[in-house]
Amino acid sequence: MNGSAEQVLRIAPSRGWVGLKLNELWQYRELLFFLTWRDIKVRYRQTVLGVLWAIMVPVVSTVLFTVVFARMANVDSDNRPYPLFTLAALLPWGFFAAALAQCANSVAQSSHLMSKVYFPRLIAPLAAVLGGLPDFIVAFGVFVVATIVYLVKGDLSPDVLPGMNLLLLPVFVIMTIMAALGTGLWLAGLSAKYRDVKHAVPFLIQAWLFMTPVVYSANEITPSYRTLIGLNPMIGVVEGFRWALLDIPPNVPTILLSAVVAVVMLVTGAFFFRRVEKGFADHL
C-alpha cells in the first residue's frame, strides 16, 4: 500500500444526498471484521454464565411464552407443539430486536471513534448488526435440539418436517438482517442529533413484538388484511421461518411484500445515514 502516490484524496464540503461508496466499505472490511469481533468478544466478559446467556434467552422466553400463551390463553399454534412454534419465530425476532437496538445505538456507542478517526461510518451500524449473528446461531442450535427432542418424544410428526423449503432459510435470515439494518440505519442517523432515539427504541421494539406474530399465528389476523400486514417486514420473516422450519404454509404475497419493504428500508436507510453522517463529528 505504501508509495501509492497516485492515490489522490479530495476533501471538500458535501451537500445533500451522496453515494454509498460501497467500494470503500469493501476496503475497510478488516475494520468491520475487527469491530464485530470485538463486540462479540467483549459481550459476555465478566458474566458468570458467559455464552450460556445465548442459550438462556431463547429457552427462557420460549418457556414463558408457552406458559402464558399456550397454557393460560390457549393460543392456536397451527397444529405444531407451541414451544417449537414460538421458538421458530423467536429465532429471527430475538436477532432482529437485539440487532436493531445495537444498530440504533451504534453511532452513540462509537462516538469516541468517530470523533478521532476516519472510517466509512456505515461500518459502525453494520458491525452492530453482524455482531448479533453468533447468538442467532446458538439459538438455532437450541431449536434443532428441541425439534429432535419433540420427534423422539413423538409430539412432533415427521410429516411436518421441512423439505426443500428449508433451503429458503438463508433468504429469510438475510431478510432479517436487511430489516434490522434498514430500520437501525434510520434510527442511528437520527440518534446523533436527537437523543430521544435512545429512549424510544425499547418501546418501539416492544410495540413491534406485539405487531408481529411471534406468540400467535399469522393466520389469526383478519383475512382482508392478510397480505397488507406484510408491510411489517418481520411478519414476512416470521412466516418464512415457520414455513422453512415447521412447514407451516405461508401466505406468499405477504412474504414478497415484506421482502420489498425490507429492501426499501435498507436502501433508504443507507442513503439517509450517508446524508446525515457528516454531521456526526460535530454533534457528538
Add this chain to the structure above:
Amino acid sequence: MPITSDPAPAARGLGTTDAATSAIEIHGIGKRYQITTAVRPVYDRLGESLIRGFRRLFGTPGDGAVNSKIIWALKNVDLSIQRGDVVGLIGRNGAGKSTLLKILSRITDPTEGYALMRGRVGSLLEVGTGFHPDLTGIENIFMNGAILGMRRAEVRRKLDEIIAFAEIEKFAQTPVKFYSSGMYVRLAFSVAAHNEPDVLLVDEVLAVGDAAFQQKCLGKLGEVASHGRTVVFVSHSMSAITRLCNRGVVLEAGAIHFDGSVNDAARRYNELVFGGDQSAGGRLPHVLYQEGTPDHHDFAITRIELLTTSSQPMPVVHTWDDLVLRFHFRARQHVRRGGIHIELRTAEGNKVLELSTQPIANVPMAITPGEHHADLRIRRLPLAAGDYLLSAGLVIPKVEWLWQMPDLAGLTVHPRDIYDSGLPPALPSTAVAVDHEWRI
C-alpha cells in the same frame, strides 16, 4: 539538519506549486460552527419542559429562546505542503489547529474550500483510539491497527516490533485494563508509530506519558520524517516542534498568521502569546494564566497568579525580585502522591528552569478532589531580563503527567541594574542573573 523550505506566500496564493511534489494542498478551507445555547437550565424538570413545549406549540414567544452564534473556526486557509516536509502547526488554544487536522483527517467536513492529499494518509489525533479495556494487549494492537487503516498481515509482521517498542513484552496477553496508564500510552503510541502512511497527521498526543518515553516517541516521529514522509504535527511544545520540524505555520483566530522557517514561527508564536496578554482586556496583569472554558479533564491548573511575598498582586517582575507563583488547580480524583511541575524556557526553546514539588524540592503533596491552590515562593528570581515561556502541569512524580500544558503562559522579566553598571543582565546574552563579585 532540517532543510529550510521556501513557502513564499505569493507563490502559494497563486497555486503555482508543482503538483507532483506537493503532498497536501489546501485551498480556501473554512469551517463554520453554529453554537446554539438554549436559554434555560441544563437540568430541568419534565413538567417545565412540557409547559414550554405547549407554549411553543401555541406560538408563545419569549420562553425557550435559543441563542445562536456562528463561529468560523477556520477561514480562507491556503497552504501547500511538499512531500517530505515536516510542518509544525502552532497556535494558541482555539486557533484552529485541531479543526484543520480534523478536516484533513476527514473526521469533519469543511464548510468551504477544498484540499487535496496525495498518498496514504494516517492520522493520530489521539493515542489508543478504539482500545478496549477487556481485550489483551495483542488483541488491542490488531484492533487499533485496523482502526488506523493497517492491514492484518502488516500488523502481524510488525507485532514483535510494536510490543518491543512499547516495552510490554511480559504483559502482551494481559487485558489492558490492568495496565498502568504509562504502559497503556506506550502501547497505543507504538501501534500508531508503526503505521507507515505517506502523510502523517499528529495532534498533541505526547502530552501524556513519562518524559523518557516522550523522547522515544519524538525520536520515532523524526525517523518517520527522515524517510521522506510528510508529517503535520500539532503541539504546544515549542521544543518538540523546533526539534522535529523544518517549517512552522502559526495559526491565529482561524487564519494563517505566519508561515516560514520553524525558528521564525516559534518567535512569532512567542510574540503572539505575550501580545495576547495585553490585548485580552479582561485579564489582570498579574494573572499569568486563566483557564478558558473548563474541560472534561479530571485534573487541571485553572489559574496562575503572580504575587508579592505578602500575597499582593504583582503586575511587574524584575530580576532578583522575591515573588510567589500561585497555582490554582482543580481535581476530581484523589491522588495520594501528587505534585506540581513547572518549566521555564526561552523563546528558542532552551530550558532555563525546572522546578517541582517532587522530586526536585522533595515536598510531599496529596491532591484531593476540589479546587485548591499551591504557592511557589522564589527568592531573588535569578533570571535575566527577557521573555520566558512557562509550562506547568500536575504530576504523579516520576510516574506520569496528570495534566500538562506546555507554554501556557508568558513571563516577562524586566531589567534591573543589579550590578550597578548600567548593564542589567538580559536575554539573549544571558538567561541567569548570578549574584557575584570580582576580586582583583
